[in-house]
Amino acid sequence: MAEIILKNITKEYENGFQAVKNVNLEIGDNEFVILVGPSGCGKSTTLRMIAGLEDISDGDLLIDGERMNDVAPQNRNIAMVFQNYALYPHMSVYQNIAYSLKIQKVPKAEIDKRVHEVAKSLGLEELLDRRPGQLSGGQKQRVAMGRAIIRHPKVFLMDEPLSNLDAKLRGQMRVEIADLYQRLNTTFIYVTHDQTEAMTLGTRIVVMRDGEIQQIDSPANLFNFPCNKFVAGFIGTPAMNFFDVTCEEENGEVILRTNGGKIRMNAEKTQKLKAGGWIGKKLLAGIRPEHVVVADSPEKTVFSGKVSVYELLGSNAIVYSDTDAGRIIMNTSQLEEHTHDSDIRLGVMEERIHIFDPETERTVTN
Amino acid sequence: MNTRYSDKNPIGLRVLTTAGKVLILGVASVFTAFPFLWMVISSLKTKADILxxxxxxxxxxxxxxxxxxxxxxxxxxxxxxxxxxxxxxxAIQIVSGAMLAYALVFLKFRTRKILFAIVMATYMLPVAATYIPSYIILADMGLLDSFGGLIISSTVSIFGIFLLRQAFMQLPKGLVEAARMDGASHWRALWGIVCPMTKASFITFGLMNFISTYNNYMWPSLITKTSDYFLVSQGLRAFFVRDGAYGTEWALVMAASAVVVIPLLILFAFTQKWFINGIGGETGMKG
Structure with missing residues (x-):
C-alpha cells in the first residue's frame, strides 16, 4: 500500500551522461506499473533510484508523501526481485526466504510460520532445505519472489525478473506474477524490455527512451493511441509498418497518397489534417500488421509487391511482402498460403491508420 | 576427428616428461625441506655431534x-x-581490511579510485622508511615497549585489503544489493553475505598475516626492549645470545627454533585446504 511520486527525477553520472532525464511519474496505490523500453533507456536506473540502490542526482522521490531521496534502501520498506535472482548461494532456500525477517529480529516461531506459508503459496515446500545451486531457473525465480513477499513490503520492484527464463517458463511465471498481484493487493513496479510482459501484466505502462518518458498510459491506449512514432513502433508484435505518404485533397476528400494507391481519411482525421495545415505536405503513416488486408479490388490497393516470407503460426499467419512502399508486414487470420515471390496487393483498414509528423515524429492523428 | 593423446606423445616421451617433472620437484622439495629437517635432527643431537x-x-x-x-x-x-x-x-587487520575492501568494491563515492591508488602506493613504500615516523608516533603516544604499541602499529594490512578487494570483485554486486533490500546494513551485508562467500580469502589473509606477524623480527625488536614483551624471533635471538652462549649451545638453539615452529605447523595443518584455495583465487562461491 503505497503512493510513489517521482518529481523531476534525473540521474547524471560522473562523466556527465544523463541516464534519466527529468522524469515525472505518479504511481497510485495498488497499481501495477510497467517501465518498458529498449536497452539503455533508463528504466532499470529509474527502478534502482526508487529502490535506493542509485543516488538521485536531481529531483524528489516521495513515498506516501515522505521524501525518500536520502533514505537507505533497508529503511524504505521496498522489496525487489532481481534479474539474476541474487539468491545467497551459501544459504538454503529457507534461510534465503527468512533472511529479511531474521534481520528484523522477528521471533523464530513467527519466521517459521511465515516461511512455510510463503513456500506453500509458491510451491517451494519440498525445496526448503536445498541450496540455490541445486534449483532450476524457475525455482530460483520463485525463491526470489518468496524472499520479497515474506516481508509484506509497501512496494514490489521487479527488474526484468523473467528475462533469464526460457519462453515456456516465462509465460508460466507471467501468469504467476499476475496472480500474485491479485492476491497481494499492493503496488508493483516492473521493468521489462519485453512488451508482451508489459501489455499483459501492467495496469499502466510507462514507455521510456533515452532516459525520457515517452508516454504513460493503459496497455490498450498505448496500442491504439501512441503519442509518437517510437511508441507506435515499440508496442505491438510484429511492429507497426511505417511508410511515406503525401496528404492531398481529391474531389473534396482528404486522402493519403502512397506509391501504389491512396488511403481515404474519415471525418475526424480529415479535420485534424486540415486544422494542422498538412494538405499538400509529406507525412509518415503507420499501420499495424493486424490492420493490413489483402486488397480485393484495384481501388482498395495501397501497396503492390511480392511475398517475401510466409509464416504460419497456427491460428494466424504473418506475411512479409516487399512492396513499392518498402517491407510491409501483414498479420492475418486468413490462412491461405502465399508462396514466396508471388504477386500480392495489400490494402489497409483506413480508420486504423496512424499519422506522424515526419520531422518531430509526433502523432498528428491516430 | 579425434586424435588420441598417446598417438601424439609416444609412451617413452611421456615417461621421460614425468620423470623430469618429478626430478625437478624432488630437488626443489629437498632444498626447501632440508634446512628444516636439519634443524629438527640437530635439536636432538649433543653439542659434540652437532658439528x-x-x-x-x-x-x-x-x-x-x-x-x-x-x-x-x-x-x-x-x-x-x-x-x-x-x-x-x-583480527583487527581482517575487520579493517574487509571494511575498506567492501567500501572500495560495493560503495560508490567520488574518491574511490584515488583512495585505492593511495592505499596501493603505500604498499610500494619500503617498510624501513616507515620505521622512524612510526617510532616517533608510538613514542609520543607512550606506547614504546608495550603490547599496545606492537598491536596498534600493525592494525592495517595493505596486502589484506588488496587480497579481499580482488575476492569481493568476483561477487555479483546484486547479492549485496539484495541484502540491502532485505534490510541489511552495510555492516551486516559484509559479514553475513560477502564474508561467508569469500571465506577462503579471509582464511588465507588471516593465516599469511598471522605467520608474518608471528615471525616478525625487525619492528618488534626496535620498539620493545623488555623481555616480557618479546615475540618469538626476538626471543630466539635473546636466547641465542644468552642461553645459546653465542652459538656454543647449538643444540639448544636448534631445539628452541624447532619448538617455535610447532604452532605454525599445527595452524597450517588445519587450514591448508583454504589456504591453497585462497591463493588460487577460489572464492568459495558456488551456483
Missing part, C-alpha cells in the same frame, strides 16, 4: 633438549606473546 659432519642422525636422541626448552626456558612465553599478539593484530 660432526660424520653423524647425521643422532645415535642417542637428546629429548631433554626439547623438554628443557619447553619447561625451563623463556621460549614458551615468547610463543605465547607472539601467538596472542598476532591473533589480535590479525
Amino acid at each position: 660432526n659432519t660424520d653423524v647425521f642422525f643422532p645415535p642417542d636422541p637428546q629429548w631433554q633438549n626439547i623438554t628443557g626448552i619447553l619447561f625451563d626456558s623463556p621460549i614458551p612465553r615468547y610463543i605465547f606473546n607472539s601467538a596472542w599478539v598476532s591473533l589480535v593484530i590479525v
Whole structure:
C-alpha cells in the first residue's frame, strides 16, 4: 500500500551522461506499473533510484508523501526481485526466504510460520532445505519472489525478473506474477524490455527512451493511441509498418497518397489534417500488421509487391511482402498460403491508420 | 576427428616428461625441506655431534633438549606473546581490511579510485622508511615497549585489503544489493553475505598475516626492549645470545627454533585446504 511520486527525477553520472532525464511519474496505490523500453533507456536506473540502490542526482522521490531521496534502501520498506535472482548461494532456500525477517529480529516461531506459508503459496515446500545451486531457473525465480513477499513490503520492484527464463517458463511465471498481484493487493513496479510482459501484466505502462518518458498510459491506449512514432513502433508484435505518404485533397476528400494507391481519411482525421495545415505536405503513416488486408479490388490497393516470407503460426499467419512502399508486414487470420515471390496487393483498414509528423515524429492523428 | 593423446606423445616421451617433472620437484622439495629437517635432527643431537659432519642422525636422541626448552626456558612465553599478539593484530587487520575492501568494491563515492591508488602506493613504500615516523608516533603516544604499541602499529594490512578487494570483485554486486533490500546494513551485508562467500580469502589473509606477524623480527625488536614483551624471533635471538652462549649451545638453539615452529605447523595443518584455495583465487562461491 503505497503512493510513489517521482518529481523531476534525473540521474547524471560522473562523466556527465544523463541516464534519466527529468522524469515525472505518479504511481497510485495498488497499481501495477510497467517501465518498458529498449536497452539503455533508463528504466532499470529509474527502478534502482526508487529502490535506493542509485543516488538521485536531481529531483524528489516521495513515498506516501515522505521524501525518500536520502533514505537507505533497508529503511524504505521496498522489496525487489532481481534479474539474476541474487539468491545467497551459501544459504538454503529457507534461510534465503527468512533472511529479511531474521534481520528484523522477528521471533523464530513467527519466521517459521511465515516461511512455510510463503513456500506453500509458491510451491517451494519440498525445496526448503536445498541450496540455490541445486534449483532450476524457475525455482530460483520463485525463491526470489518468496524472499520479497515474506516481508509484506509497501512496494514490489521487479527488474526484468523473467528475462533469464526460457519462453515456456516465462509465460508460466507471467501468469504467476499476475496472480500474485491479485492476491497481494499492493503496488508493483516492473521493468521489462519485453512488451508482451508489459501489455499483459501492467495496469499502466510507462514507455521510456533515452532516459525520457515517452508516454504513460493503459496497455490498450498505448496500442491504439501512441503519442509518437517510437511508441507506435515499440508496442505491438510484429511492429507497426511505417511508410511515406503525401496528404492531398481529391474531389473534396482528404486522402493519403502512397506509391501504389491512396488511403481515404474519415471525418475526424480529415479535420485534424486540415486544422494542422498538412494538405499538400509529406507525412509518415503507420499501420499495424493486424490492420493490413489483402486488397480485393484495384481501388482498395495501397501497396503492390511480392511475398517475401510466409509464416504460419497456427491460428494466424504473418506475411512479409516487399512492396513499392518498402517491407510491409501483414498479420492475418486468413490462412491461405502465399508462396514466396508471388504477386500480392495489400490494402489497409483506413480508420486504423496512424499519422506522424515526419520531422518531430509526433502523432498528428491516430 | 579425434586424435588420441598417446598417438601424439609416444609412451617413452611421456615417461621421460614425468620423470623430469618429478626430478625437478624432488630437488626443489629437498632444498626447501632440508634446512628444516636439519634443524629438527640437530635439536636432538649433543653439542659434540652437532658439528660432526660424520653423524647425521643422532645415535642417542637428546629429548631433554626439547623438554628443557619447553619447561625451563623463556621460549614458551615468547610463543605465547607472539601467538596472542598476532591473533589480535590479525583480527583487527581482517575487520579493517574487509571494511575498506567492501567500501572500495560495493560503495560508490567520488574518491574511490584515488583512495585505492593511495592505499596501493603505500604498499610500494619500503617498510624501513616507515620505521622512524612510526617510532616517533608510538613514542609520543607512550606506547614504546608495550603490547599496545606492537598491536596498534600493525592494525592495517595493505596486502589484506588488496587480497579481499580482488575476492569481493568476483561477487555479483546484486547479492549485496539484495541484502540491502532485505534490510541489511552495510555492516551486516559484509559479514553475513560477502564474508561467508569469500571465506577462503579471509582464511588465507588471516593465516599469511598471522605467520608474518608471528615471525616478525625487525619492528618488534626496535620498539620493545623488555623481555616480557618479546615475540618469538626476538626471543630466539635473546636466547641465542644468552642461553645459546653465542652459538656454543647449538643444540639448544636448534631445539628452541624447532619448538617455535610447532604452532605454525599445527595452524597450517588445519587450514591448508583454504589456504591453497585462497591463493588460487577460489572464492568459495558456488551456483
